[in-house]
Each structure stands twice: as structure tokens, then as C-alpha cells.
Amino acid sequence: MSTMDQKNQGLQSHAPGATFATRLHEWIATSDHKKLGVMYVTAGLIFFLIGGFEASMMRWQLSWPGLNVVGPEEFNRLFTMHGTTMVFLVGMPILLGVANYFVPLMIGARDLAFPRLNAFGFWLFLFGGLLLYYSYFGAQGLYGMGSSPDVGWFAYAPLTEKTFSRGHSTDYWILGIGISGFGSIATGINLIVTILCRRCPGMSLMKMPLFVWLMFIDAILIMIAMPPLTAAQVMLLFDRWLGAQFFDTQDGGSAVLWQNLFWFFGHPEVYILILPAFAYVSEIIPVFSRKVIFGYPLMVAATIAIGFISLGVWVHHMFALGLSPMVNAIFMGSTMLIAVPTGMKMFNWIATLYGGRILLHTPMLFSLGFLTQFLLGGLTGVMLAVVPFDWQVSDSYFVVGHFHYVLFGGLVFSIFAAIYYWLPKVSGRMLDEKIGKWHFWLLFIGFNLTFGPMHVSGMLGMPRRIYTYQADRGWELWNLLSSIGVLFQIAAILFFTYNVLNSLFRGKKAGDDPWDAWTLEWATTSPPPEYNFKEIPVVHSRRPLWDEKHPEDPDWKYE
Amino acid sequence: MRHERSTKPQAAPSSLLQSSFRCIACLVIVFSTGFSGVAIAVTGDESESSSLKQGPLCDGAASSPTMFAPRSRPAQQILDITWLVIGIVGALGVIVMAMIVFSIIRYSHKQGDENRDEDEPPQIYGSNPIELAWTVLPILIVFVLFMVSARGIFEIEKETPPEGSLEVTVVGHRWWWEFDYPEYGFVTANELHIPIGDDGAEIPTFLSLQSADVIHSFWVPQLAGKTDVVPNRDKNHLWLQPNMAGKYVGQCAEYCGGAHANMLITVIVEPESEFKKWVAEQQKPAVEDSKVAKGRHVFERTACINCHTIRGTVANGTFAPDLTHFMSRTVIGAGAAPNEPKYLRQWIHDPQTIKPGCDMPAMKLTNEEIELVCAYLETLK
Known part of the structure; x- marks a missing residue:
């Protein structure tokens, strides 16, 4: 089915010899889910480099007590922009981009249900992000402090009120994130409708790949979680410019209200970010173990359970806020409960590995990196759920270490796994295995060296968001180790960048199905034609390509 | 059984071995870093707690403000x-x-022969009893953890003062701490003094936490967990009950703007007799010394008095620390520098060089005036 003219479709669908302007127009005006997916991920990766640069500056500043690489004003801007960028401009677009590209392919559809809404969502995200970064030129921050937002990525009231944040930087934060949030909601709805209405014949809900299930629940969470944030931001805007007093504590407002609204978004958001990681490894681990995923129905059930419970745990970000013991205990219970479905997933992945024929290609290495690091991040998460322990380490570097194990060790590692796994489908060319392994091991060492010691410095009493610390606190060694780890990570990212650029121009041709995989995206050409499938496929099981490759022993006999 | 380990001589075992070694090596690095970190933190505690045996009135401060060297009941x-x-x-x-790790090492395979169909391992779709086991077991573990921790919450989080406590109101300001002793009728800043019995008996202290501006968080790890200091919410409390004297450090743990990193806390736990002496000193009005009248004059005619209070003078501002007994404190700038003549002069010349972002501006005094003001301040014992 991979004829030459299908090869000429997809990414290279413009006529040969088209001018730059035509190509540019084609990308800007496109509503093709694959082009939008590529743009989402590319923009996300560029923001990832920017956010990584901000983090590196912070680690440089903190590598030793009393340094003055950046002053307090710049440091406050750096951690605010780093957090905001990584959550809203890296995590969100990459997960939406990968879903954009592969959900239709995996369910045998020709596009998302609303292609133009999809394009609208992307451009909202991009311009929201650009608006946020424009603040470096156009805004003023907290009193006496210039340019970009500097109130922290969760922007606790009343620090964001006009009294304390007098310039426009907080308004840039509100509007930039608010606008890109509308884009996320649009794309979330789009994914839900697509998954419900555009599945190919034979693909019942319980025959969807786990990737699609996870993105389905993810999209639902986006739809539920984003509006409270947008609402809170609008309320804050009212406070700042129309004299409302929702969060203005000097005028009877409530600082607790902002935290409730923000974390009612913020905690599901963490799951919005991690479910895609689950989605990627749930596809990659089976393929490179050469085994069907263990316990598919339980995996689906666990996903739904995580979706539900994640909406009822937000107060665990507020254990030190002085709420009553009963409230704290209840949310401790719900937070611990979420470890159960997450644990089921972990065990099912391990059971998939067990008895398999594990091929340690780069995508699998990153998936296994995900597995080990997410395990550690998940376990420190259980520790943090224990309220008395949380009273000590909440808002300390222990928390910073914990959520980087989840979001970097988990999400970012799985994103790299996804890129090594699916880029051959997108570009038609393989990434280099050898460089990929350098990338993995450097990042693995650098990551653990940076974020492991943070748990220790946190337990030794180091709070987060401080631009410097006293020399007599015994934190030097741990901070120095963290900062040295960054050097490894920078090297890893250089390998990665080289690998991607090299592959795009000189990579080995991938063919339709380089990994001998089982889901529908591998049934079409690499890159896929604009219409995805010449004929809409008909499936009988969760692994249609397995059935095709093993007609004597098809999956549908067992499901 | 479709699964059969490759029997080709060289390549398979070597790559299996290689990958296993890589996995193990890396995990060893990761784990040893983590565990040695915790171990060091804890050994720090062990060596410290040996001093506990020397008695509760020795200095209990550890080399770090670590939660592993607790010196207070909570x-x-x-x-x-x-x-x-x-x-x-x-x-x-x-x-x-x-x-x-076992699954990875045991089931790793040589790369390159993956397309050999006959090599596909047996496909296991799931197993109800096994999956039930790893659903139920975690629920049981979580249940135990929940019960133990919930009891802890109710024991530690006190909403009313324990019997016989000293009550202190803590007011978080950007970027310093006000300590108000309503029982004794004075206000001080940045260094909290609390008592322990002369015989080492524990005396509870009950802090009421209030904020003058944004959210702060009061955290002295050796004495208690942190509790946020939230504006317009005056029902937050923190309970301390030290069992060892000493000077304990901590700092604001909720980002509060520019000088957040230098919003440090010092808690001095001292025997009750010394504490009583300190209280008596603090209750007195400021020392008057005619030798430094010039300095006092400079102080009183500059903007200092808008923000600072010195009881018994015209200075009655409340935006900044009370200076009535300034010299009884060991730090300036809420811990940004030690209270030594050199730093005091630098501070009054330009506080931004010591604590960037703080609200006190450079007062634009001449060197002579700085000397006079410092001489005056240094009499405020």
C-alpha cells in the first residue's frame, strides 16, 4: 500500500519547487491534524529549550551560597516563567500535538471532528505563549521589578493584587495563560468528539488502543479543569482593573479562595500532564516487549478512576494553609487513594515486561527511564500525601524534587520515548540509535543527579523559590550536585537536537512499520498521506496489525 | 511456547550482559546518591542527639535546620x-x-533479530486473580498509612492553646517577622524567644499567625512543621513545645515577593529564668543616653521614624521592626546579616546591598550622620 505518490503526500504535500511563501501559507492556513500536531510539538520543544535555559540560570545561581549570577528580581522572574512555560507552553502543547497527530490515525479517522476549531486552538496557544513572553519587553512586575511575571506559576493572591504587583506583568500572565487555556479547551472538546464519533468500523470503545483511552480521559479532564482557572483569572483581572475584591485581602477578599480555584484546576492539570505519559508508554512498552499489554480492561478502569479521583485531591497543595484537621484528613485519604489505580498501571506495565522479549531500542530505554523515575516520583507523592510529613516538606525542595521526578522523569522522558518512537512515522526517517543512547544515558544521569539531591536539601530545611541561601545551613553540597547534573542534561539535549535535525535531513528511511508494531498508524505510509488512509480500515481487535501479521492466531479470539 | 531464547553464540549474551550492567550501574548510582543523602541527614541527627543525653539545656541546634533533628514535641x-x-x-x-530491574535484565534480548516472527513470546492478556491482588494489597497499605497519619494530624494540629502555654502573636511582614507578646505588653522582631523549664521541663508555646500583607509561612523545621501566615485569616496557629534549649533557624517558606529568600527566622529557646530576664529587659522603655543625643536627633528628623518604633521617642512607625531593644538581637535585616557594627553601617548606608528588594531605601545620610545614628542605635540594649 505504500506507493510512491502516497509518499509524496503528508509533510511534503506541497508541489516540488514551491516557493517559500507557498509553503509558509500552507502551514499557516492548514487545518490538517498532522501539520497542526507537528506545529504543536515543534513550538512545545522550542519553549522547552527556553524553559530549560531559565532553569539552568537558576541552578547556576544556586550552585553555591551567596552567588550573584542573577539578582532576586531576575530569579523571581526565572522561576515564574520556568514553571509557567513548562506547564502551559511545553507540557500542554506537546500532549495536544501528539494526540492531534495520532488519535485520528489510531482510530482510523481522516482528521479530527472539527479541523478548523483545531487550527484555532493551536493559534490561540501559540499567541498566548508569545503574549506571555512579550512581557519581557512590555511589562512591569512587582514594585520596583521590571518586565516578565514574577509572582510564581501558581500566582498566589494577594501577591498578584494591584497593591503588590503594580505593573502589567501579572496581566500578561493572566491573559497569556488564559488565551492559551481557551485553545486547550477547544482542542479537548475536539478530541472527545473525535474519539466518540470518528472511530473506524469495528473499533468499539473497548477495542481502542490504550493511547486513545488515555487521551480521551485526558481531554475530559482538560474540559473540566481549565474553566475554573480561566474563571479565577478573570476574577483576578476584575480585582486588578475593575475594583472587585475577590482576592484582595486588604478589602475583605480571600487568599484561600484563589488557592481553591487554582488547585481545583492545578491538580487535575498534573494528571492532564501525566496521562499522556501513560499513553505513550502503554503503546511503547508492549511493542518493545513483543507482548500484548497486560490487563487492558484494568488499565482502562484505572484510567477512569484516576480521572475521577484527580478531581477530588486538590487540597493536598494546601495542607500547610491551616485548614481544619478534618479537611486535611479527608484530602489525605483521597490523595492516597489515587496511588491505587496508579499502582495498578505500574504493575500491569511490569507484567507486560515480564516474560516478554525486551528490545532496548531508544524509545524503550526512555520508557523504562519513565517507569523507574515515575515510580520514585509516585512514592514520594504518597509520602507528601501524609499531612504531618507534608507540614515539614511542603514548599521545600523536597516538593521540587518530587514533581520533577513526575513531570520530568515521567512526562519528559516519555515525550522523548514518543519522539523516538513516532518521529519515523511523522518524517519518514529514523533517528540515530547510537546518538539516542547517548542522549538517554546523559539525561538519565543528569536528571537523577539534579533532582535526587533536592529531596535531601528539602528535608534539610531548604524552601523553594529562594534566590540565595546562607552558608551555614549545610545545603551547599546538595545544591552543587544539583547544578552539576544540569551540565549532563545540557549535553543530552544537544545530542537530542543534533539527532533530530540530522534525522530530518539525512536519517535512514523508516518504511511504514519500522518497529513491527500493532496499531493502525503503522498501517499507512510514513509520513501518512493527507487523507491518512486510502480506505477506512476495519478492525476486529485492539491490535489490528497483529491480526494481519498473525492470521493463524489473531487477537480477537482472546479478547 | 513461541518464546525461545536465542542460542546464537556470541552476540546475545554479551548484549544482555551489557545492558544489565548498564541498568544496574545506573540504578546503583541513583540509589546510593539518594540513600547516602538521607543517611547523612540522619547521621547528622544521631551525632546531634548525643548532646540530648547531656541534658535539655545544651544547645540543640543541628548543623542544618533539619526535620531529622527534632527539638520539640510536634x-x-x-x-x-x-x-x-x-x-x-x-x-x-x-x-x-x-x-x-529483574524483568528488564531477565527478558532483555539482542537487537537485530526482532523481525523474526517465530520469536514472538507468548501473549498474556491478563489474569484476574493477579490483578485483583495488586488492587487489594495497595488498598490495605493505603488504609494503614491513612489511619496512622490521620491520628497524627489530630494530635499535632491544635486549634486551642495547650494548658499553660505562652501565647505569642506572629505577624508576617514583607520581609520580616513581628513577635507580639500580649501577656507581657511588648513587641519585638525577627528573633522569637521562648522558654523551656529550668529543670528541662517542656513548656508549650502557642503562636497565633497573622499577616500584614501577603501569604508567608512560618517554618522552623527542628521545632515544628510549617503553617502558612495568611492575610485576612486570623485563625492559623502553630504549636511549639521545645525539649531542648538552643538557637534554631528557619525561614519564610511561602514565596512573598522580592526579598523572600532573606526573610529568616531565629527562635531562641532558653531556660525560663533567662527568658524572664529577657522579658523584663524588653518591657523597659528605650535606654536614654545623653552622649548619643546627636544621633538620636538625626534619627528623629529623618524618615526612619515613619516606619520604626523606639518606645519613648517620637518614632512610632509600624511598617518596620521595633528598634526599642535593637541591640538585644543578633541579626539585622531579618537575618540577612549579623548585628555587627560593620554590617550595621553598611545597612544604614544602603540596605539594598545586604538585602536586595527590601522595603528600606538608602537613607542618603552623610558618613558623619551614619556614624551618629549607629552610635545611637548601639545604645539601644
């Missing part, structure tokens, strides 16, 4: 729960990590 209770949690979570972690 901090001790938290640590007890923490050990249990570390035990349970650590055991789970080791078991699951071993399962992952």
Missing part, C-alpha cells in the same frame, strides 16, 4: 510518622524497583 511526632512512611514507601519502592 517535630518529634512528625518525625515518628515520617519514619513509618519512609519504611512502608521504601519497602514498596525496593520491591517494585527490583521487579522492574
Whole structure:
């Protein structure tokens, strides 16, 4: 089915010899889910480099007590922009981009249900992000402090009120994130409708790949979680410019209200970010173990359970806020409960590995990196759920270490796994295995060296968001180790960048199905034609390509 | 059984071995870093707690403000729960990590022959009893953890003062701490003095936490967990009950703007007799010394008095620390520098060089005036 003219479709669908302007127009005006997916991920990766640069500056500043690489004003801007960028401009677009590209392919559809809404969502995200970064030129921050937002990525009231944040930087934060949030909601709805209405014949809900299930629940969470944030931001805007007093504590407002609204978004958001990681490894681990995923129905059930419970745990970000013991205990219970479905997933992945024929290609290495690091991040998460322990380490570097194990060790590692796994489908060319392994091991060492010691410095009493610390606190060694780890990570990212650029121009041709995989995206050409499938496929099981490759022993006999 | 390990002589075992070694080496690095970190933190505690045997009136401050060297009842209770949690979570972690590493090493395969169809291993779709087991077991573990921790919450989080406590109102300001002793009728800043019995008996202290501006968080790890200091919410409390004298450090743990990093806390736990002496000193009005009248004059005619209070003078501002007994404190700038003549002069010349972002501006005094003001301040014992 991979004829030459299908090869000429997809990414290279413009006529040969088209001018730059035509190509540019084609990308800007496109509503093709694959082009939008590529743009989402590319923009996300560029923001990832920017956010990584901000983090590196912070680690440089903190590598030793009393340094003055950046002053307090710049440091406050750096951690605010780093957090905001990584959550809203890296995590969100990459997960939406990968879903954009592969959900239709995996369910045998020709596009998302609303292609133009999809394009609208992307451009909202991009311009929201650009608006946020424009603040470096156009805004003023907290009193006496210039340019970009500097109130922290969760922007606790009343620090964001006009009294304390007098310039426009907080308004840039509100509007930039608010606008890109509308884009996320649009794309979330789009994914839900697509998954419900555009599945190919034979693909019942319980025959969807786990990737699609996870993105389905993810999209639902986006739809539920984003509006409270947008609402809170609008309320804050009212406070700042129309004299409302929702969060203005000097005028009877409530600082607790902002935290409730923000974390009612913020905690599901963490799951919005991690479910895609689950989605990627749930596809990659089976393929490179050469085994069907263990316990598919339980995996689906666990996903739904995580979706539900994640909406009822937000107060665990507020254990030190002085709420009553009963409230704290209840949310401790719900937070611990979420470890159960997450644990089921972990065990099912391990059971998939067990008895398999594990091929340690780069995508699998990153998936296994995900597995080990997410395990550690998940376990420190259980520790943090224990309220008395949380009273000590909440808002300390222990928390910073914990959520980087989840979001970097988990999400970012799985994103790299996804890129090594699916880029051959997108570009038609393989990434280099050898460089990929350098990338993995450097990042693995650098990551653990940076974020492991943070748990220790946190337990030794180091709070987060401080631009410097006293020399007599015994934190030097741990901070120095963290900062040295960054050097490894920078090297890893250089390998990665080289690998991607090299592959795009000189990579080995991938063919339709380089990994001998089982889901529908591998049934079409690499890159896929604009219409995805010449004929809409008909499936009988969760692994249609397995059935095709093993007609004597098809999956549908067992499901 | 479709699965058959490759019997080709060289390549398979060597790559299996290689990848296994890589996995093990890296995991060893990761784990040893983590565990040695915790171990050092804890050994720090062990060597410190040997001084506990020397008696509760020795200095209990550890080399770090670490939660592993508790010197107060709530901090001790938290640590007890923490050990249990570390035990349970650590055991789970080791078991699951071993399962992952074992599966990777045991089932790794040589790359390159993956397209050989006959090599596909048996396909296992799932197993109800096994899956039920790893659903029910975690629920049981979580249940135990929940019950133990919930009891801890209700024991530690006190909403009313324990019997016989000293009550102090803590007001978080950007970026310093006000300590108000309503029983004794004076206000001080940045250094909290609390008593322990002369015989080492524990005396509870009950802090009421209030904020003058944004959210702060009061955190002295050796004495208690942190509690946020929230504006327009005057019902937050923190309970301390030290069992060892000493000078304990901590700092604001909720980002509060520019000089957040230098919003440090010092808590001095001292025997009750010394504490009483300190209280008596603090209750007195400021020392008047005619030798420094010039300095006092400079102080009183500059903007200093808009923000600072010195009881008995025209200075009655409340935006900045009370200076009535300034020299009884060991730090300036809420811990940004020690209270020594050199730093005091630098501070008055331009506080921004010591604590960037703080609200006190450079007062634009001449060197002579700085000398006079410092001489005056240095009499405020």
C-alpha cells in the first residue's frame, strides 16, 4: 500500500519547487491534524529549550551560597516563567500535538471532528505563549521589578493584587495563560468528539488502543479543569482593573479562595500532564516487549478512576494553609487513594515486561527511564500525601524534587520515548540509535543527579523559590550536585537536537512499520498521506496489525 | 511456547550482559546518591542527639535546620510518622524497583533479530486473580498509612492553646517577622524567644499567625512543621513545645515577593529564668543616653521614624521592626546579616546591598550622620 505518490503526500504535500511563501501559507492556513500536531510539538520543544535555559540560570545561581549570577528580581522572574512555560507552553502543547497527530490515525479517522476549531486552538496557544513572553519587553512586575511575571506559576493572591504587583506583568500572565487555556479547551472538546464519533468500523470503545483511552480521559479532564482557572483569572483581572475584591485581602477578599480555584484546576492539570505519559508508554512498552499489554480492561478502569479521583485531591497543595484537621484528613485519604489505580498501571506495565522479549531500542530505554523515575516520583507523592510529613516538606525542595521526578522523569522522558518512537512515522526517517543512547544515558544521569539531591536539601530545611541561601545551613553540597547534573542534561539535549535535525535531513528511511508494531498508524505510509488512509480500515481487535501479521492466531479470539 | 531464547553464540549474551550492567550501574548510582543523602541527614541527627543525653539545656541546634533533628514535641511526632512512611514507601519502592530491574535484565534480548516472527513470546492478556491482588494489597497499605497519619494530624494540629502555654502573636511582614507578646505588653522582631523549664521541663508555646500583607509561612523545621501566615485569616496557629534549649533557624517558606529568600527566622529557646530576664529587659522603655543625643536627633528628623518604633521617642512607625531593644538581637535585616557594627553601617548606608528588594531605601545620610545614628542605635540594649 505504500506507493510512491502516497509518499509524496503528508509533510511534503506541497508541489516540488514551491516557493517559500507557498509553503509558509500552507502551514499557516492548514487545518490538517498532522501539520497542526507537528506545529504543536515543534513550538512545545522550542519553549522547552527556553524553559530549560531559565532553569539552568537558576541552578547556576544556586550552585553555591551567596552567588550573584542573577539578582532576586531576575530569579523571581526565572522561576515564574520556568514553571509557567513548562506547564502551559511545553507540557500542554506537546500532549495536544501528539494526540492531534495520532488519535485520528489510531482510530482510523481522516482528521479530527472539527479541523478548523483545531487550527484555532493551536493559534490561540501559540499567541498566548508569545503574549506571555512579550512581557519581557512590555511589562512591569512587582514594585520596583521590571518586565516578565514574577509572582510564581501558581500566582498566589494577594501577591498578584494591584497593591503588590503594580505593573502589567501579572496581566500578561493572566491573559497569556488564559488565551492559551481557551485553545486547550477547544482542542479537548475536539478530541472527545473525535474519539466518540470518528472511530473506524469495528473499533468499539473497548477495542481502542490504550493511547486513545488515555487521551480521551485526558481531554475530559482538560474540559473540566481549565474553566475554573480561566474563571479565577478573570476574577483576578476584575480585582486588578475593575475594583472587585475577590482576592484582595486588604478589602475583605480571600487568599484561600484563589488557592481553591487554582488547585481545583492545578491538580487535575498534573494528571492532564501525566496521562499522556501513560499513553505513550502503554503503546511503547508492549511493542518493545513483543507482548500484548497486560490487563487492558484494568488499565482502562484505572484510567477512569484516576480521572475521577484527580478531581477530588486538590487540597493536598494546601495542607500547610491551616485548614481544619478534618479537611486535611479527608484530602489525605483521597490523595492516597489515587496511588491505587496508579499502582495498578505500574504493575500491569511490569507484567507486560515480564516474560516478554525486551528490545532496548531508544524509545524503550526512555520508557523504562519513565517507569523507574515515575515510580520514585509516585512514592514520594504518597509520602507528601501524609499531612504531618507534608507540614515539614511542603514548599521545600523536597516538593521540587518530587514533581520533577513526575513531570520530568515521567512526562519528559516519555515525550522523548514518543519522539523516538513516532518521529519515523511523522518524517519518514529514523533517528540515530547510537546518538539516542547517548542522549538517554546523559539525561538519565543528569536528571537523577539534579533532582535526587533536592529531596535531601528539602528535608534539610531548604524552601523553594529562594534566590540565595546562607552558608551555614549545610545545603551547599546538595545544591552543587544539583547544578552539576544540569551540565549532563545540557549535553543530552544537544545530542537530542543534533539527532533530530540530522534525522530530518539525512536519517535512514523508516518504511511504514519500522518497529513491527500493532496499531493502525503503522498501517499507512510514513509520513501518512493527507487523507491518512486510502480506505477506512476495519478492525476486529485492539491490535489490528497483529491480526494481519498473525492470521493463524489473531487477537480477537482472546479478547 | 513461541518464546525461545536465542542460542546464537556470541552476540546475545554479551548484549544482555551489557545492558544489565548498564541498568544496574545506573540504578546503583541513583540509589546510593539518594540513600547516602538521607543517611547523612540522619547521621547528622544521631551525632546531634548525643548532646540530648547531656541534658535539655545544651544547645540543640543541628548543623542544618533539619526535620531529622527534632527539638520539640510536634517535630518529634512528625518525625515518628515520617519514619513509618519512609519504611512502608521504601519497602514498596525496593520491591517494585527490583521487579522492574529483574524483568528488564531477565527478558532483555539482542537487537537485530526482532523481525523474526517465530520469536514472538507468548501473549498474556491478563489474569484476574493477579490483578485483583495488586488492587487489594495497595488498598490495605493505603488504609494503614491513612489511619496512622490521620491520628497524627489530630494530635499535632491544635486549634486551642495547650494548658499553660505562652501565647505569642506572629505577624508576617514583607520581609520580616513581628513577635507580639500580649501577656507581657511588648513587641519585638525577627528573633522569637521562648522558654523551656529550668529543670528541662517542656513548656508549650502557642503562636497565633497573622499577616500584614501577603501569604508567608512560618517554618522552623527542628521545632515544628510549617503553617502558612495568611492575610485576612486570623485563625492559623502553630504549636511549639521545645525539649531542648538552643538557637534554631528557619525561614519564610511561602514565596512573598522580592526579598523572600532573606526573610529568616531565629527562635531562641532558653531556660525560663533567662527568658524572664529577657522579658523584663524588653518591657523597659528605650535606654536614654545623653552622649548619643546627636544621633538620636538625626534619627528623629529623618524618615526612619515613619516606619520604626523606639518606645519613648517620637518614632512610632509600624511598617518596620521595633528598634526599642535593637541591640538585644543578633541579626539585622531579618537575618540577612549579623548585628555587627560593620554590617550595621553598611545597612544604614544602603540596605539594598545586604538585602536586595527590601522595603528600606538608602537613607542618603552623610558618613558623619551614619556614624551618629549607629552610635545611637548601639545604645539601644
